[in-house]
Amino acid sequence: MSEAVAYKKKDFVSSQEVRWCPGCGDYAILSSIQTAMTKIGKRREDIVCVSGIGCSSRFPYYVNSYGMHTIHGRAPGIASGVKIHNPDLSVWVLTGDGDGLSIGGNHLIHALRRNISMNIVLFNNEIYGLTKGQYSPTSKQGIITKSSPDGSVDRAFVPGSLALGAGATFFARTMDTDPKHIQDVMIEAHEHQGTSLVEVFQNCIIFNDGAHKIYTDRATRDDYSLKLVHGEPMIFGKDRNKGLILNHFHPVVVTIGENGVTEKNILVHDKHDYNLASMLTRLKAPEYPVPVGVFYQERAAVYCQQVCAQIKDLKAKRGEGDMQALLNSGDTWEVE
Amino acid sequence: MKEVKSVVIRFSGDSGDGMQLTGTQFSNTSALMGNDISTFPDFPSEIRAPQGTVAGVSGFQVHLGSSEITTHGDEPDVLVAMNPAALKANLEAVKKGGAVIVNIDAFDLKGLQKAGYKENPLEGMALSDYNVIKANISSQTVEALKEYDLDNKSKARCKNFYALGITYFLFGRSAKNTLSWIEKKFAKNPILAEANMAALKAGRNYAETLEAVVSLYTIEKAKIKPGRYRQINGNTATAWGMIQAAKAAGLELFLGSYPITPATDILHELSHHKHFGVKTFQAEDEIAGICSAIGASFAGALALTTTSGPGLALKGEAIGLAIICEMPLVIVNVQRGGPSTGLPTKTEQSDLNQALFGRNGESPAIVVAASRPSDCFEMAFEASRLALEHMHPVILLTDGYIANGAEPWLIPDLSTSFNKINHRQITKDDKEFKSEDGVFLPYKRDDKNFSRPWAIPGTTGFEHRIGGLEREDVTGNVSHSPKNHQVMTDLRAEKIKRVQDNIPLQKLTGESSGDILVLSWGGSYGACYSAVKALQEEGKKVSLAHLRYINPMPSNLEEIIGQFKRVLVPELNSGQMRDLLNCRFQCGAVGYNKVQGLPFKISEVVDAVNRQLESL
Missing domain, CATH: 3.40.50.920 (Rossmann fold)
Structure with missing residues (x-):
């Protein structure tokens, strides 16, 4: 491995002109990840960005590292091959709600369960952007789009619940209106040993403007979102006086100082608690604050490490493979 | 004593009767005795088809001779039928006048009914064209093993070795090799080892009593090129050819695959050779199989995906990606009967058009095809060589027949053959592929074969992006320019044409006119x-x-x-x-x-x- 280099953000900016719509949330995500990449201690040539198809999937062209813009939904498969062949690389998958959860849903869940140590960033704008505005697997039921003029009858996926159900060892959520938070979450995702999934609430200004507004807009987000911090109580609100408590497994929003509620009553976040994380993925605004941050992290065996260990074990037992010996193995006979 | 140049024998019974094993033992012994051979297993696509039915019949055919043998034989001269269903499924194929050895113990009312016989074929005229040997294979096996401390079911299970013993006598085969094989195979269960050996000997002894009624065959040793031989089937040869290609190229082999008949044995085989640095990835589907291989190729592996027809259909879009990205990749298609699920366990050559044309856009792949089981080794090596030297996906077509069929193979000397493949990977000090201002040019081509350089992640100063969008030649930047698309389409076609300079001329068997x-x-x-x-x-x-x-x-x-x-x-x-x-x-x-x-x-x-x- 090469030694670490002190990078500036511009070192991760490629020569290609960025071509997202003006005002698109993707710009903030790109910029924040580029900044995060300066802080993860990986050299540029050891980073690989892989994407599928969709607006978000243009991402690798804009990052000055190794990159591949592949086919619709298949980025996790391609990234798996990159990482398994060379586990020293830092592999990033950039995908969207259509690419990652619809056409590529199968690959996403398998990448999560296998725990092939890569970072999957899911840009969730609840719409198909590049094909110009059809409902996606995360669109709210009833949404009017070009392909659902009378309202979509599809029920929506909740990416966090899906990920935890699939056996993900790391799930986090962040939002395009909070670049610093994106950076922090991305660095944590990178440091996680195993596959991480980070859902980013992203605004599509053209086809689904304001889909995440209430919990991402600077004016309202303090009251409708909840920043999860491991070991800290789940307090939110502009006045930092609201919190979550559990009433028989059922989350309830309370106000500190009312009805005898004190800070001590507030639920403390434990990112290693699967059941707590599962509950948190289901919270929706406006009834609840929408949580962001690291929901869940689990230490589990990492796929690539196990593959390498098996190879090492076998080499120790049987020696380096000898092809001529293999050809001569078993029943052979001499013809004179 | 009947001296013959070649003879075809088919072992046939219920899926659970061990016919594959029996046939393999017969063919191994024959090869060891100096005959040329070719074999072909024929098993049902159902894993556990109902016992005793025609659907559950499993067969193994061996063609052996004193001259060159290239197929598993047209018509069996001898059929071993362990039950009525086996007789029903195979009788039509047997040469008129040939010998049919039947296990009459299985020809009871129940057995006949399961096979769909209304009358016992052993009693009417149905077998009048054949020389029928009626043997109590099941009961004689149990009888021969009465002293052994085994239950009757286990004893009866040894009947395939009894049947093998009969054929060993009829064809003058030595039992030595099989006896030592049994000893090794059942080393952990000595009683079973002894029982199987005893069954084999009992079958031989029984056959001696038949001398008067049936002709014995002698087959001279074949005139074969001197050297050390082994048996090999096509799927194993494909797997080994790939390992050797990776070694010859100095790369690690990566297989991304999804199980599919009749290609899965390549995945099985390669998964056993991790100490060669082989990585096998059993993906969630055919698409992920090829995509993981494409990712591994991007990262610098000799990348392989293996499949059969329906899987090739699913991989089409990804093959196009590898073509536009101009990446080395080997796609093995073990063809089977189609369309759709078709005939999973049966052979066909009907994916030629799919291999050549089964993708969107103008997307030419290099296509090669193996000719026989042992040739799969050479063609897997060739597919890898062309992929790596030309930076392009190569489809290797084999089929269910040569994949499962086996033949003797003159073991190559790897110090003098199959030992060098040049790939296009570049190192961080390569200046040739950079612009004047030091930017890497991923599509700057080789003058002769038009292949592009292969810069893999980890190589400092060669960071670049590729993808499925049309690109500009030399720089590799995305381009939708009409003229550029024409240029790139022409280049991809020309690149394939230039592979002609890197393959052997067509050989001819016979006169040139x-x-x-x-x-x-x-x-x-x-x-x-x-x-x-x-x-x-x-x-x-x-x-x-x-x-x-x-x-x-x-x-x-x-x-x-x-x-x-x-x-x-x-x-x-x-x-x-x-x-x-x-x-x-x-x-x-x-x-x-x-x-x-x-x-x-x-x-x-x-x-x-x-x-x-x-x-x-």
Whole structure:
């Protein structure tokens, strides 16, 4: 491995002109990840960005590292091959709600369960952007789009619940209106040993403007979102006086100082608690604050490490493979 | 004593009767005794088809001889039928006048009913054309093992070795090799080892009493090129050829695959060779199988994906990605009967068009095809060599027949052959592929073969992006310019054409001109070769050109075709190669086509050529 280099953000900016719509949330995500990449201690040539198809999937062209813009939904498969062949690389998958959860849903869940140590960033704008505005697997039921003029009858996926159900060892959520938070979450995702999934609430200004507004807009987000911090109580609100408590497994929003509620009553976040994380993925605004941050992290065996260990074990037992010996193995006979 | 040049024997029984094992033992012993052989297993697609039914019949055919053997044989001279269903499923195939050894213990009312017999075929005239040997194989096996401390069920299970013993006597085979195999195989269960050995000997002893009623066969040793031999089937040869190619290229082998009949054995085989640095990834589906291979290729592996027809269909879009990205990748398609799920366990050559044309856009792949089980080693190596030297995906076509069929193979000396492949990976100090201002140019091509350089992640200063969008030549930047698309489309086609300079010229079996050129490809080599040889012995002006390089074809093929009055293309499809040749060369080729899930018989090809000769 090469030694670490002190990078500036511009070192991760490629020569290609960025071509997202003006005002698109993707710009903030790109910029924040580029900044995060300066802080993860990986050299540029050891980073690989892989994407599928969709607006978000243009991402690798804009990052000055190794990159591949592949086919619709298949980025996790391609990234798996990159990482398994060379586990020293830092592999990033950039995908969207259509690419990652619809056409590529199968690959996403398998990448999560296998725990092939890569970072999957899911840009969730609840719409198909590049094909110009059809409902996606995360669109709210009833949404009017070009392909659902009378309202979509599809029920929506909740990416966090899906990920935890699939056996993900790391799930986090962040939002395009909070670049610093994106950076922090991305660095944590990178440091996680195993596959991480980070859902980013992203605004599509053209086809689904304001889909995440209430919990991402600077004016309202303090009251409708909840920043999860491991070991800290789940307090939110502009006045930092609201919190979550559990009433028989059922989350309830309370106000500190009312009805005898004190800070001590507030639920403390434990990112290693699967059941707590599962509950948190289901919270929706406006009834609840929408949580962001690291929901869940689990230490589990990492796929690539196990593959390498098996190879090492076998080499120790049987020696380096000898092809001529293999050809001569078993029943052979001499013809004179 | 009947001295024969070659003989075909088919072992047939219920799926659980151990016929594959019996057949393998018979063929191994024959090879060790110096005969040339070819074998083919024939098993049902259901894992546990109902016991005793025709659907559950499992067979194994061995063709052995004192001269060159290239197919598993047209018609069995001898059939071993362990139950009524086996007799029913196979009798029609047996040569008239041939011998049929039946296990009469299984011919009770229940057995006959399960097989769908209304009357016992052993009692009527149904078998009057054959020399029938009625043996109490089940009961005699149990009787022979009465002293052993085993339950009757376990004793009865040894009956395949009893049957093997019968055939060993009839064909003058030595039991030595099988006896030592049993000893090793059942080392952990000595009683079972002894019981199986005793069953084998009992079968032999029983057969001695038959001397009066049945002829014994002797087969001379074959005249074979000297050297050390082993048996090999096509799927194992493919797996080993890939490992050797990776070694010859100094790369690690990565397989991304999803289980599919009849290709899965390649995945099984490679997963056992991790100490060669082989990584196998059993993906969630066919698409992820190839995509993981593409990712590994991007990262610097010799990348492989293996599949059969339906899987190739699913991989189409990803193959296109590898083509536009100009990445080395080997795609093995072990063909089976189609369309759709079709005939999973049966052979066919009907994916030629899919391999050549089954993708969106103008997306040419290099296509090669293996001709026989052992040739899978060489063609897997060749597929890898072409992929790595030309930076392009290569589709290797094999088929269910050669994948599962086995034959002796003169073990190559790897110090002098199959030992060097040049790949296009560059190192951080390579200046040749950078612009004046130091930017890497991923599509700056080699002057001769037009391949692009391969810069893998981890290489400092060569960071670059590739993808499925059309790119500009040299820089690799995304480009939608109309002229550029024309340039790139032409370049991709030209790149394939230039592979011609890197493949051998087409070889010919026979004279370089004549009446009929048999032009075959892929797994039908054995039948076509033997047929042409037989016709040549009769003095007929027939030659064989067997294609292994299909896209591009060898540069001298058109010239060869021009020297014959007619071109006959036998293939296990409805004429895909014939149409291709007529399209390329306007040569008026005619087809001989069969789509029955079965390989060609030599006699079928002989007849087809004779019909053409008559109509000249």
